[in-house]
Amino acid sequence: MLKINNLKVAVNGKEILKGLDLEVGPGELHAIMGPNGSGKSTLGYALAGRDGYDITDGSVEFEGQDLSELEPEERAAAGLFLAFQYPVEIPGVNNAYFLRAALNAQRKARGEEEVDSMTFLKTVRESIKTLKMDEGLLKRAVNEGFSGGEKKRNEIVQMAVLQPKLAILDETDSGLDIDALKLVAEGINGLRDGKRSFVVITHYQRLLDYLTPDRVHVLSDGRIVESGGKELSHRLEAEGYAFLEESAA
Amino acid sequence: MSALIDSLAIEARLPADDHVEVRRRAHKMLLKHGFPDIKTEAWKYTSLRVLEKRAFSDHLPGSNVLPELPFAATVLHFDNGLLNANDLNLPDGVTLEPQSGAQLDAVDHGDRAGAFGWLNLARFEQAWQLRIEGQLEQPLVLVISTAEDFHGDVHPRLAIELAAGAKAQIIEVHGDCGEGLVNIVQDIVLEQSANLHHLISRQSAQSAWIQRSHVKVAGDADYRFHTLDRGGRLTRHDLAVHLTASGAHAEIDGTVLVNDRQHVDFHTAIDHEVGHTNSRESFRILADGSGVGVFNGRIHIQRGADDSHSDLNTANLLLSEAARINAKPELEIYAEEVTASHGATIGQLEDQALFYLRSRGIPADQASALLKQGFAAAPFENIESGPVRDWLLGVLNNVI
Numbered sequence: 001m002l003k004i005n006n007l008k009v010a011v012n013g014k015e016i017l018k019g020l021d022l023e024v025g026p027g028e029l030h031a032i033m034g035p036n037g038s039g040k041s042t043l044g045y046a047l048a049g050r051d052g053y054d055i056t057d058g059s060v061e062f063e064g065q066d067l068s069e070l071e072p073e074e075r076a077a078a079g080l081f082l083a084f085q086y087p088v089e090i091p092g093v094n095n096a097y098f099l100r101a102a103l104n105a106q107r108k109a110r111g112e113e114e115v116d117s118m119t120f121l122k123t124v125r126e127s128i129k130t131l132k133m134d135e136g137l138l139k140r141a142v143n144e145g146f147s148g149g150e151k152k153r154n155e156i157v158q159m160a161v162l163q164p165k166l167a168i169l170d171e172t173d174s175g176l177d178i179d180a181l182k183l184v185a186e187g188i189n190g191l192r193d194g195k196r197s198f199v200v201i202t203h204y205q206r207l208l209d210y211l212t213p214d215r216v217h218v219l220s221d222g223r224i225v226e227s228g229g230k231e232l233s234h235r236l237e238a239e240g241y242a243f244l245e246e247s248a249a
Numbered sequence: 250m251s252a253l254i255d256s257l258a259i260e261a262r263l264p265a266d267d268h269v270e271v272r273r274r275a276h277k278m279l280l281k282h283g284f285p286d287i288k289t290e291a292w293k294y295t296s297l298r299v300l301e302k303r304a305f306s307d308h309l310p311g312s313n314v315l316p317e318l319p320f321a322a323t324v325l326h327f328d329n330g331l332l333n334a335n336d337l338n339l340p341d342g343v344t345l346e347p348q349s350g351a352q353l354d355a356v357d358h359g360d361r362a363g364a365f366g367w368l369n370l371a372r373f374e375q376a377w378q379l380r381i382e383g384q385l386e387q388p389l390v391l392v393i394s395t396a397e398d399f400h401g402d403v404h405p406r407l408a409i410e411l412a413a414g415a416k417a418q419i420i421e422v423h424g425d426c427g428e429g430l431v432n433i434v435q436d437i438v439l440e441q442s443a444n445l446h447h448l449i450s451r452q453s454a455q456s457a458w459i460q461r462s463h464v465k466v467a468g469d470a471d472y473r474f475h476t477l478d479r480g481g482r483l484t485r486h487d488l489a490v491h492l493t494a495s496g497a498h499a500e501i502d503g504t505v506l507v508n509d510r511q512h513v514d515f516h517t518a519i520d521h522e523v524g525h526t527n528s529r530e531s532f533r534i535l536a537d538g539s540g541v542g543v544f545n546g547r548i549h550i551q552r553g554a555d556d557s558h559s560d561l562n563t564a565n566l567l568l569s570e571a572a573r574i575n576a577k578p579e580l581e582i583y584a585e586e587v588t589a590s591h592g593a594t595i596g597q598l599e600d601q602a603l604f605y606l607r608s609r610g611i612p613a614d615q616a617s618a619l620l621k622q623g624f625a626a627a628p629f630e631n632i633e634s635g636p637v638r639d640w641l642l643g644v645l646n647n648v649i
Contacts, residue, residue, distance in 0.1 A: 071607070076608055090605065092625075093623040102609035102611050
C-alpha cells in the first residue's frame with residue numbers, strides 16, 4: 001500500500017525528515033510515536049502534499065504510484081486521507097456542502113458517478129451518530145466555533161464519508177478526553193476492514209489501548225529508530241523517550 | 250473638470266418643466282462647486298476621468314427584459330432608468346406619486362462632494378414618491394436596467410417613505426449593458442417604529458453608476474441594508490443614515506466584488522444624532538485582476554447622543570497583485586457612555602485553508618472559489634433564511 005524509502009523532507013530549507021523508511025501493507029495499522037520535533041507532523045504533511053514540504057531525496061510510493069508527482073487533491077482522489085492535528089476553520093463554507101463537494105470531486109476524478117444528496121446525507125448521519133456528534137454541526141461552517149474535541153471527531157466523520165484506502169491520523173488523540181478518545185477509536189476500528197490501512201501518529205500510548213496496531217515505530221530526529229509490536233508502545237509509556245538517547249549512545 | 254460640465258450639465262440640457270426654478274438653482278450650485286476630483290477628500294480614490302472621455306447621447310426608450318426572480322414580488326421596472334407608471338399594480342398600502350415642488354425645493358446636496366446630487370436635481374427625468382403603509386407581504390423590487398445601445402445619462406430620483414409601524418422589503422436589482430451614466434438619488438424616511446429591509450444587487454458593465462441614498466430613521470424604527478455589488482467600470486454609492494430619535498437602529502452589510510479594470514467605491518456614514526441609538530456595519534471587498542475597491546465607513550456620534558452603540562467592521566481580500574483595496578473606518582465620537590468599536594483587515598486567501606480543502610480532494614480552483622464564496626457570503630448570513638437569501642447567495646456563487 002505505502003512504501004517510503006529513504007525519505008528526506010526539508011521545510012524552509014531545513015531538513016526535518018532525514019532518511020525515513022516505512023512500509024505499510026493493506027489492512028495494516030501502524031503507529032508512529034516520537035518526541036516533539038521528531039518530524040511526525042512533517043511526515044503527514046509531506047504525504048498529503050502540502051506546499052513547502054519539499055521532498056529532497058528518497059521516494060514515496062502509494063499503491064505503486066509515485067506520490068510526489070501528484071497534487072494534494074489527486075492524492076486524495078487516489079485514496080489518501082490526512083486527519084489534521086489542527087483542523088482548519090473555513091468560515092462561510094457549510095460543513096455538509098463542503099463534505100459533499102469533496103466526495104463528489106474525488107468521485108469525479110476517479111470517473112465515478114456523483115452521489116445524490118439523499119444517499120450522501122444518510123452516510124454522513126450514520127457517521128455523526130457513531131461519533132455521538134450533534135447533527136447541527138453539519139449546517140455550521142467547517143470547524144468554525146467547534147470545540148477542540150468536535151474538530152477532531154469531525155475529521156473522523158470526514159474519513160468515514162470519504163472512505164480512503166490509507167488514512168494518516170496526525171495526533172487525532174491530542175486534546176481529547178477519555179470518552180471522546182474512545183469514540184474516535186471506535187470510529188477508526190469501525191473502518192478497519194482488512195483492506196484499508198492506517199498510519200496513526202501519536203505522542204502518547206493512550207489511543208493505542210483502544211486500537212490494535214500491527215506495528216509500532218519510534219520516530220526520532222527524522223528517522224525511524226525502532227520498530228516493534230504493541231509492546232513497544234508500553235515500553236515508551238513506561239520509560240519515556242529517554243532510552244532513545246541511551247541506544248543512540 | 251469642465252469636460253463633465255460640458256457633456257452633462259450645459260444649461261440647454263435642463264428639462265423645461267414645472268420644476269425649472271428648482272433645476273436652475275441646482276444647476277447653479279453644481280457650477281459653483283464643480284464636479285469632485287481626487288483632491289476632494291471624499292473622492293480621493295475615485296477618479297471621474299473615465300467619464301470625461303465620454304459623449305452622452307440623448308435618452309433612449311429602453312426595451313430591457315426583466316430578470317427572473319425566484320420569489321413573488323411587486324416589480325417596478327425603471328427601463329433605461331425610466332419607470333412606466335401606467336400599468337402598475339401596486340399592493341394595498343403602497344402609493345406612487347410624482348414628488349411635489351415643495352419637496353424638491355427643500356433639497357440640499359451640500360458642496361462639491363454632492364455634485365451628482367445637484368446634477369440629478371437639475372436633470373432628473375422623473376422624481377417619484379413611494380409611500381408605504383402597513384406591512385407588505387411581498388418584497389417591492391425596483392429593477393433599474395440599461396440596454397446595450399444605452400449611451401445616455403439618466404437621473405432617477407426616488408423618495409421612499411414608510412409610515413409609522415410600516416414594514417417592507419425593498420430590493421433593487423441594478424444591471425447594465427450600456428456605456429452611459431445612471432445617477433440615482435434616493436431619500437428614504439422611516440417614521441416611528443417602521444421597519445425597512447433595503448437590499449441592492451448590482452452588476453454593471455461599462456456604465457457609471459452613481460447613487461446617493463439618504464436615510465432618516467425615526468424612534469424605534471429599524472433600517473437594514475444589504476448590498477451585493479458585483480463590480481462595474483465605475484460605481485460610487487454614498488449611503489448616509491441618520492438616527493434621529495431614541496431607539497432608532499441601523500445595520501449595513503455589504504460585499505463588493507471587483508475584477509479586471511472595475512472600480513467600486515462605497516462611502517457610508519451613520520450619524521447618531523441622539524442618544525439610545527444603535528448601529529452595526531460589516532463590509533467586505535474581494536478585489537481580483539486590476540480591480541479597485543474602496544470602502545469608507547464613517548460613524549458619527551454627536552454630542553449628547555449618550556448611551557449609543559456602534560460596531561463597524563471591514564474585512565477584505567486582495568486576490569491579485571494588481572488589485573487595490575482602500576478600506577477605512579472613521580469614528581467620530583462626541584458623546585458619553587458610548588460603546589463604539591471598529592476593525593479593518595486586508596488579507597489574502599489562507600494557504601492553510603486552501604490546503605485543507607485540497608487534501609479532501611477539492612481541486613485548487615474550486616477550493617479557492619469555495620473560500621471566496623464563504624468570505625463573500627458572510628455579510629448575508631443575517632438575512633432571514635428563505636427565497637430572497639437563497640437568490641442572493643445563488644447570484645453571488647454564480648460570479649465567483
